[in-house]
Amino acid sequence: xxxxxxxxxxxxxxxxxxxxxxxxxxxxxxxxxxxxxxxxxxxxxxxxxxxxxxxxxxxxxxxxxxxxxxxxxxxxxxxxxxxxxxxxxxxxxxxxxxxxxxxxxxxxxxxxxxxxxxxxxxxxxxxxxxxxxxxxxxxxxxxxxxxxxxxxxxxxxxxxxxxxxxxxxxxxxxxxxxxxxxxxxxxxxxxxxxxxxxxxxxxxxxxxxxxxxxxxxxxxxxxxxxxxxxxxxxxxxxxxxxxxxxxxxxxxxxxxxxxxxxxxxxxxxxxxxxxxxxxxxxxxxxxxxxxxxxxxxxxxxxxxxxxxxxxxxxxxxxxxxxxxxxxxxxxxxxxxxxxxxxxxxxxxxxxxxxxxxxxxxxxxxxxxxxxxxxxxxxxxxxxxxx
Amino acid sequence: xxxxxxxxxxxxxxxxxxxxxxxxxxxxxxxxxxxxxxxxxxxxxxxxxxxxxxxxxxxxxxxxxxxxxxxxxxxxxxxxxxxxxxxxxxxxxxxxxxxxxxxxxxxxxxxxxxxxxxxxxxxxxxxxxxxxxxxxxxxxxxxxxxxxxxxxxxxxxxxxxxxx
Numbered sequence: 001x002x003x004x005x006x007x008x009x010x011x012x013x014x015x016x017x018x019x020x021x022x023x024x025x026x027x028x029x030x031x032x033x034x035x036x037x038x039x040x041x042x043x044x045x046x047x048x049x050x051x052x053x054x055x056x057x058x059x060x061x062x063x064x065x066x067x068x069x070x071x072x073x074x075x076x077x078x079x080x081x082x083x084x085x086x087x088x089x090x091x092x093x094x095x096x097x098x099x100x101x102x103x104x105x106x107x108x109x110x111x112x113x114x115x116x117x118x119x120x121x122x123x124x125x126x127x128x129x130x131x132x133x134x135x136x137x138x139x140x141x142x143x144x145x146x147x148x149x150x151x152x153x154x155x156x157x158x159x160x161x162x163x164x165x166x167x168x169x170x171x172x173x174x175x176x177x178x179x180x181x182x183x184x185x186x187x188x189x190x191x192x193x194x195x196x197x198x199x200x201x202x203x204x205x206x207x208x209x210x211x212x213x214x215x216x217x218x219x220x221x222x223x224x225x226x227x228x229x230x231x232x233x234x235x236x237x238x239x240x241x242x243x244x245x246x247x248x249x250x251x252x253x254x255x256x257x258x259x260x261x262x263x264x265x266x267x268x269x270x271x272x273x274x275x276x277x278x279x280x281x282x283x284x285x286x287x288x289x290x291x292x293x294x295x296x297x298x299x300x301x302x303x304x305x306x307x308x309x310x311x312x313x314x315x316x317x318x319x320x321x322x323x324x325x326x327x328x329x330x331x332x333x334x335x336x337x338x339x340x341x342x343x344x345x346x347x348x349x350x351x352x353x354x355x356x357x358x359x360x361x362x363x364x365x366x367x368x369x370x371x372x373x374x375x376x377x378x379x380x381x382x383x384x385x386x
Numbered sequence: 387x388x389x390x391x392x393x394x395x396x397x398x399x400x401x402x403x404x405x406x407x408x409x410x411x412x413x414x415x416x417x418x419x420x421x422x423x424x425x426x427x428x429x430x431x432x433x434x435x436x437x438x439x440x441x442x443x444x445x446x447x448x449x450x451x452x453x454x455x456x457x458x459x460x461x462x463x464x465x466x467x468x469x470x471x472x473x474x475x476x477x478x479x480x481x482x483x484x485x486x487x488x489x490x491x492x493x494x495x496x497x498x499x500x501x502x503x504x505x506x507x508x509x510x511x512x513x514x515x516x517x518x519x520x521x522x523x524x525x526x527x528x529x530x531x532x533x534x535x536x537x538x539x540x541x542x543x544x545x546x547x548x549x550x
Contacts, residue, residue, distance in 0.1 A: 053388075138395040151407050169425075170426060180419075210411055237390050238392040
């Protein structure tokens with residue numbers, strides 16, 4: 001009854017869509033909190049922890065708004081494979097918001113599990129633990145959709161920019177070119193050339209450029225609150241792990257004799273110290289990509305959590321009284337705007353830091369023996385500080 | 387905790403997507419962009435160098451021009467000086483020659499005048515002599531027409547001789 005005029009409001013003011021949506025959620029939550037619904041108090045109670053976790057973790061559908069049965073979400077394809085049952089492809093809407101079993105699969109704690117029943121309610125279904133253990137879930141989840149969207153944007157961006165360079169040979173950059181060019185030069189000169197060296201940087205530049213723009217674009221997409229943004233892709237450990245592992249592999253396969261010599265037997269160090277130093281150095285080899293993975297993940301996830309926490313405040317106070325909710329909303333939105341501005345900076349900074357550290361690690365691995373070793377150590381030391 | 391547990395599906399799609407895009411961009415985008423940037427940077431550097439060179443050449447050219455101009459000026463001065471000298475010498479020569487010619491003409495004129503004068507004088511002398519003889523003849527004839535007069539004359543003449 002209350003949602004009708006709000007829905008009307010939604011239609012007429014496109015500019016304030018986001019804020020309208022916010023108040024819509026606020027009103028509906030308040031209505032639930034008032035005990036108007038037949039679903040009971042416990043389900044309607046606003047749980048900020050759950051809300052935030054839902055937002056920053058992956059999901060098999062793209063949740064837009066609403067709660068439980070009345071929620072609106074974009075169904076996404078589920079692709080599961082197990083040696084016991086073979087390949088299964090269906091839309092996540094078949095789960096009916098996770099309440100039903102479909103084709104022997106159900107969602108529990110946001111994960112797809114195999115159950116003994118072929119259909120029926122998910123809550124009472126019994127898990128087939130052996131099949132679940134061997135289940136390969138390569139569903140197109142929310143993060144995968146976001147990943148694909150970012151890939152399409154990246155491809156479109158850089159192919160068109162490359163075309164512009166061919167079409168406008170030798171001329172000043174224009175449009176998208178002007179945006180990309182300083183960044184490409186920045187990555188090339190200040191990251192790749194500075195960290196890897198004049199001679200070898202060209203080999204790693206494509207990876208560094210791709211990683212930089214991939215991370216930056218996805219960081220920015222994560223800040224966009226509406227579809228297809230808002231997924232916490234670069235704040236997802238799987239993504240940061242993949243990127244860190246690529247850097248790690250590049251270091252492993254490109255590490256020269258000089259590099260490994262420094263790790264296993266640091267020159268100019270007494271033998272007894274080596275017993276202490278070599279394990280630390282070996283640990284360092286693994287620790288560097290690990291830290292790379294954690295840093296990006298933690299920074300981006302933290303940004304999402306902070307922004308969502310400010311929004312949660314509105315609903316927490318809204319549950320006490322609508323007036324308090326409105327009052328807090330002013331400050332929450334102000335803080336969120338401020339945080340988002342900060343996150344814009346962080347989005348660039350983390351892309352820069354990830355790429356820079358990757359370049360420094362690769363640079364240390366490919367450095368020639370005759371270089372000044374102090375310089376090398378200083379660089380790695382600096383890398384640890386960052 | 388679910389948040390820090392890597393998901394196989396996401397890693398799988400990440401690998402597929404990331405390596406696809408890395409491959410495509412490495413093949414079609416980065417070389418074109420980086421090459422164009424390099425070329426542009428080189429062309430800008432070349433243009434700046436060329437400008438610098440042109441500037442230097444300009445300066446050289448200007449110095450050369452200045453030198454050439456100076457030489458031309460010197461030459462002009464020299465030619466003018468020579469012309470002036472030539473003019474002076476010609477005038478002097480002409481003057482000398484004119485003077486000489488004038489002197490010569492005057493000398494010739496003078497000689498001629500002298501000659502004419504001498505001739506005139508000679509003729510005058512002859513005429514005077516003739517006239518004198520005629521007059522003397524007439525006078526003597528008159529005075530010696532009588533004997534007395536002849537005696538007186540002889541006396542006078544004798545008187546003069548005596549005095550001497």
